[in-house]
Amino acid sequence: MTSSIKMAPPAPPPPMAARTIWRRALSVSTIGPLAALVLACVYFSLQTDRFLTGPNFSLILQQVMVVGTLAVGQTLVILTAGIDLSNGAIMAFGSIVMTRFAVDGGVHPLLAIAAGIAVCGLFGAANGLLVTRVKLPPFIVTLGMLNIAYALTHVYSDEKTVSKLPPMLTALGRTFDLGGTRVTYGTVVALVLFGVFAFVLGQTAWGRRVYATGNNPEATRLTGVPTRRVLLAVYTVAGLVYGVAALLLVARTGVGDPKAGQTENLESITAVVLGGTSLFGGRGAVLGTLVGALIVGVFRNGLQLTGVAPIYQILITGVLVILAVAVDRISRGRNR
Template sequence: MEASLSRRLISTPVAGPLAALLLACLYFGLNTDQFFTGTNFSLIIQQVMVVGTLAIGQTLIILTAGIDLANGAIMAFGGIVMTKLAVESGLPALLAVAAGLAVCAGFGLVNGLLVTRISLPPFIVTLGMLNVAFALTHIYSGEQTVTDLPPLLTFLGQTFQVGQTNVTYGSLLTILLFLLFAYLLGSTAWGRHVYALGNNPEVARLTGIRTQRLTVGVYTLAGLVYGVAALLLVSRTGVGDPQAGQTDNLDSITAVVLGGTSLFGGRGMVLGTLIGALIVGVFRNGLQLMGVPSIYQTLITGILVILAVAVDQLSRRRTR
């Protein structure tokens, strides 16, 4: 019984990423004095909550065998919309947040329609949308950072105490989002349809799944999640920054891949994405505590991504 349980745990998709995370924590804990502290762990979670939330939407799209290169730019535009409407247009903060969420969901809807109705590759669609969202962000903001935000927009950046450690409300929201989407993907018919679509869209269509509508829904829902990431970013920085999110698209893909989700679709877990985001956060935090220059942090992250994709490719070949 115990041997069977051990084999099931080892064979789960998140076993490898979880082992890598634990080994990274052990290494940095042994080599730095500050790593194993509540304050440092809280800081790691704060650092990954924005990219981690983006990576939830990225996971949904990659599970359908797509990819989204525009999510960081969409998030940045959503943040500018929220802050400018609240500060400069005098719109109530709650309505400004709703408008930002709607704008991000709208980008996702357009992406989904272009992918399904015109049959454009997701890579091309989202690459083009990356430039569109980036340009609109700078045009609408006038290249100016928005400051003096109302309290509602910065609430998620506030903290509460767990023991002696300060934890932000945004970190808690990110964890709750991961749990929500883990449930949706793992325990609902919608989640099973998403996996089926990623595995083989033609077979999914023949079984009665409305694949085009499902794809549009996934992209739209991912856009809404990017809007939540925009609110988290604004609450953490306290400003609406038109320069935000320029590398977060790649960081979100990194988190998804490191978490064991296949770039070929149909296989992966959103909780694996959380582990992948934490791996990136732990490596960057640990290397920073060790005094390693940031350029080497980027180098190591790139190597980790290549290794993760190589492992996924080898695994696919073995299962054929």
Template structure:
């Protein structure tokens, strides 16, 4: 009986955020006639697409019982590198984009090597990486916004029509990435290894699974995703902003926690994270339309995070 309940936990962890999302939508629909419009939901997705992609990488790290505090600033560094390479160095846009993604990937590799080879805690490693990425971003950009980026770098910020609603290409890319990573985690052996490492790394190692390689691969892949998020940031704003990324790390962790991913590792998934990101986006959008000051939006989000972690802790105790 207990085993059957435990087997259903991933589905239950996704069901809770889904119910919460529907309740939030129902409440805000009564507060503002604009809330349920297609244009408003498209706006929510556009506002989420950068944090949403960062949160995919954050989810993978958390599933292995780690955490990445550097993700937002690494994304900001990637956006500055690709925009400056295109605007000031004169590189073709595709090559400039690859340079930015290469930088974020190197940070993922750097974090992964320190965690797997020197056995440093992910919290300490990524806290240090956050400060390093912030300093490099400010030095390299001279704290100046990079403007006049080539059209190709802002293409994902463009929209196309679906039933009279304008949808950003970047929003479609975000959803496609979620679906791709969801399939990988669910249907492939390497994806299941991520869960195994988060559940019990020592037992996983004894079964012959290279746990250190899995951890390194997760951080490397997360770095690639931060590079994609950097491109989406440039596409959405049309500039390379050195002051971007200062809250995205906490927003990404919030999306993961609200989506049912356990901070203790081994439980959760990216589709829950997508729901968590949507919950945050819907709350902020709905409260804004209702005229609630932004400081209360932050307050409510903080309360929800604490509740989600408390529920996760209680469910773990109940499963023992």
């Protein structure tokens, strides 16, 4: 007699796209920051009852959405072993272009928004051309572009804050109810942007080329990948992302402020580093950058709620950045 026992069919594996994205999201470089974020949340929830509430978490997301969006573009650049010191100044110039076009120029708000994002994209493309064609170091290029964008912002704005904006420019600053908590539309846009770039980097040929270029540009070039085009695209796309950050900034503040963006470049680098992306290129994940941005937001919010002076918030953030880079350096040494 033959056995008639039927084996249950194995469960279908998850889609390849989902598996790849989650594998990158839960990589070794991301698990550490995620654990730090969870521990920080547990600690502050034990210190104050005001921390673990829906409105407070909504506030944290609102506070990090602009820097987090800047950090998306910064992640792309750092993955190629570069760095962008100009992103905060580019964002500020983009916000002034949007607001002045709409208020002083009488341009339709949608066209003003498109102009601001396009200008930021042009700044990014200029960075990319100087890095790829002139072959200048990214640090020097973006440091110079920081000063150019900063000066143009103050010249074009005439040192004046642009107010009385059309509702369309501040629409992303409005809120909707989610389980009894008010959440801004800008927060949703920022989170969607993280999801889009997590997919692009994890599932597209372009994303694989970005990682390969950052890991070993010469070897990648010898395999036939146009690394200069990849770098130019990275800086251009990053500039466009800075334009989106400019729109979120305007929506959150309700004005075009020429003094904005003066420290956001360093804060975006902090978010990327704390999220586990290597400053040496080729390793990291954009979802890790989201975790890094949330770590900064949670620490600042929690320390503020517990009555710690702001100067110590900066001190702790600096210590975390040094620790994150040290861990990355040690892990790279062990992998050799």
